Amino acid sequence: MAEQTERAYQYQPGVFQNTKLAAKKKSSGALKRWYCDVGLGFKTPKEAIEGTYIDKKCPFTSGTISIRGRILTGVVVSTKMKRTIVIRREYLHYIPKYNRYEKRHKNLSAHLSPAFIGVEAGDQVTVGQCRPISKTVRFNVLKVQKKIVKGAGAKQFTKF
Amino acid sequence: MTGASLNATSHHHQQKHGSTSTNVAGMKNRMKQSNAVGISRDSRHKRNATGAKRAHYRKKRKFELGRQSANTKIGAKRIHSVRVRGGNTKFRALRLDAGNFAWGSEHTTRKCRVISVKYNSTNNELVRTNTLVKGCIVEIDATPFRQWFESHYALPLGRRGKKPHDGHEEGLNKPRSNHVTRKVNERKEGFKVDQALDDQFVTGRVLARVSSRPGQSGRCDGYILEGKELEFYSRKIRSKGK
Numbered sequence: 001m002a003e004q005t006e007r008a009y010q011y012q013p014g015v016f017q018n019t020k021l022a023a024k025k026k027s028s029g030a031l032k033r034w035y036c037d038v039g040l041g042f043k044t045p046k047e048a049i050e051g052t053y054i055d056k057k058c059p060f061t062s063g064t065i066s067i068r069g070r071i072l073t074g075v076v077v078s079t080k081m082k083r084t085i086v087i088r089r090e091y092l093h094y095i096p097k098y099n100r101y102e103k104r105h106k107n108l109s110a111h112l113s114p115a116f117i118g119v120e121a122g123d124q125v126t127v128g129q130c131r132p133i134s135k136t137v138r139f140n141v142l143k144v145q146k147k148i149v150k151g152a153g154a155k156q157f158t159k160f
Numbered sequence: 161m162t163g164a165s166l167n168a169t170s171h172h173h174q175q176k177h178g179s180t181s182t183n184v185a186g187m188k189n190r191m192k193q194s195n196a197v198g199i200s201r202d203s204r205h206k207r208n209a210t211g212a213k214r215a216h217y218r219k220k221r222k223f224e225l226g227r228q229s230a231n232t233k234i235g236a237k238r239i240h241s242v243r244v245r246g247g248n249t250k251f252r253a254l255r256l257d258a259g260n261f262a263w264g265s266e267h268t269t270r271k272c273r274v275i276s277v278k279y280n281s282t283n284n285e286l287v288r289t290n291t292l293v294k295g296c297i298v299e300i301d302a303t304p305f306r307q308w309f310e311s312h313y314a315l316p317l318g319r320r321g322k323k324p325h326d327g328h329e330e331g332l333n334k335p336r337s338n339h340v341t342r343k344v345n346e347r348k349e350g351f352k353v354d355q356a357l358d359d360q361f362v363t364g365r366v367l368a369r370v371s372s373r374p375g376q377s378g379r380c381d382g383y384i385l386e387g388k389e390l391e392f393y394s395r396k397i398r399s400k401g402k
Contacts, residue, residue, distance in 0.1 A: 008281035008295065009392045018265045018386040031388075109209075136209040 003053050010054035014063055035060050038067045038128070042142045048115035055083065057133050058113035059140045067140060069129035074108060076123045084137055085112045087125055110139040122147035199226035230375030232256055232292040234274055239378045251378025256292060259380035261300055261368050268312075270304035274380055275365060279397050292380050294373045297393050302366040305384070314344050317353065318361025356390055367393060 004010055011017065014034045035049050038059045048060035059065045074087030087108045092101040110127040112119060119125070119141075126143040133140070202224040207213055223245065235255035242250045262269040279297040280286040286293060302318070309317045310332050336344065353361075360366045367390065372381040385393055 004392060006281070007396070009389045011389065016264060017388060020265050135203075135206070 012054060012061065033061070034063070036063070038142065040067065040071065040128070042067075042126075042128075045115040047117060048113065051115065053114040055114055057083070057111050057140070058115060059128070059130065059142065060113060060115055065130050065133075065140060067128035067130055067142065071126065071128045071142070072108070072139070073124060073126045076119060076121050076125055077107065078121060079112070079119055081109070083112055083114065084109055084134075085119065085125070085141065086110075087127065087139075108139060109134075109136045110141050111137050112141045116141060116144050118146075119144055120147070199228070200224045201226045230254060231289075232374040232380070234276065234290050234292065241378075250376050252376075253292075253374040253378040253380070256374055256378075256380045259300075259370070259372070259382060261305075261381065262383045263305055264383055265386055266309070268305070268308055270308060272304050272368075273301040275299045275301060278367060279393055279400065281396075284400075292370060292374045294370055296370050297385070297397070298368055298370060298380075298382070299365045300368045300384075302361050302364050305366065306361055306364075312344070313347055313351065315348060315351075318358055318364070354386065356394070357384075357386060367397075369393075 012034050015032050017031055031052075033049065033052075035044060037044055044060045048058065054061075056062045057065055059067055072089065074089040076085050077088045078086045087110055088105055089108060090103065090105045093104045094101055108127070110125070111133050124145040124147070125141055126145075127139040128142045129138060130140045132138050200220045202220065204214055204216070204218075227242070230252045232253045233255050235257060237257060238253070238255040240252045240254060242252050244250050256274065258271055258273045260269055261272045274292070276299050277287050277290045277292065277296055278299050280291075280293065281295065282293075286296065292298070306317050309315070311334060314332055316332060357366070367385045368382045369385055369389075370380055370382040372379050374380050
């Protein structure tokens with residue numbers, strides 16, 4: 001019941017919770033959970049399958065979000081939003097006159113499913129494009145690679 | 161004034177389903193017409209993600225239009241039909257009194273009277289004004305379900321103290337053929353109704369959740385709350401009452 005924090009009852013729409021058979025097997029205590037494979041070789045996290053969170057924008061436990069289009073990677077800049085993160089994607093832009101490059105970056109907001117716990121600033125993250133989730137969010141986090149602890153901070157330039 | 165096409169929507173208000181044309185309604189038509197132009201669903205009026213103010217470079221388009229909300233109340237059925245994009249129709253229910261409600265675990269659906277709105281997770285105002293929207297918790301009249309239950313299982317439902325009413329006894333003890341009696345006894349075996357639900361049937365009122373969109377389909381359909389969900393909403397309603 002820890003996930004019922006909102007004013008409306010949180011549940012997975014595809015799962016019917018009150019079948020009579022379920023009443024007989026109440027000993028297990030756990031509700032049936034729906035999860036899916038997002039495709040493209042991405043492994044669905046264990047927490048998505050075993051957890052109890054309800055997130056209608058999670059690509060693994062919601063039937064309404066499909067991952068299609070672009071798959072991008074970036075470095076996490078901030079995790080202060082509720083269930084969404086800001087990613088920084090760096091790239092080099094070529095100036096033909098001087099035959100040289102300049103550093104540029106773009107920020108991107110991506111939805112972070114509760115299946116991924118312990119995501120901090122500096123982690124590398126793979127995001128996949130999905131339908132618009134909010135005003136600025138069109139991507140959903142698919143994979144997290146934790147930061148290797150070194151001296152360098154996240155804001156320093158790292159090319160992918 | 162833009163919108164010969166926008167005016168078309170108001171003309172259809174004149175053909176109302178199940179309600180009489182009055183002068184008041186005529187006035188409402190004119191008001192609806194002007195307001196329909198006012199509400200738009202574009203994002204060009206909003207600031208960018210960066211915070212920049214977007215320049216206003218074009219007028220509102222018809223495909224971005226929004227309409228007044230239905231604010232469906234409880235009462236004698238009053239439904240207006242609206243012509244929408246593509247020539248299709250939406251049924252704007254302004255007043256509804258009954259809907260098709262489902263008892264999920266028993267796999268039956270019955271048409272029940274809607275009595276009042278008990279809880280709305282979004283807005284307490286909508287509870288106070290008894291406005292029907294998708295996802296709100298309502299109290300429905302339980303008698304159609306009780307009648308079905310008693311004729312299906314031949315067990316009393318929601319009966320405290322042995323006071324037999326004339327109508328109800330029919331369901332329990334109606335004459336059944338041998339074949340039907342055998343089936344009914346099979347169903348009865350080891351079957352028990354959830355205590356929380358049974359309590360509701362005693363009062364004749366059951367909590368249900370609306371799952372259709374009355375302002376779009378013109379219907380107030382839903383499902384009876386059971387199990388964890390019922391617990392959750394009962395607690396919310398009780399704490400509200402305090």
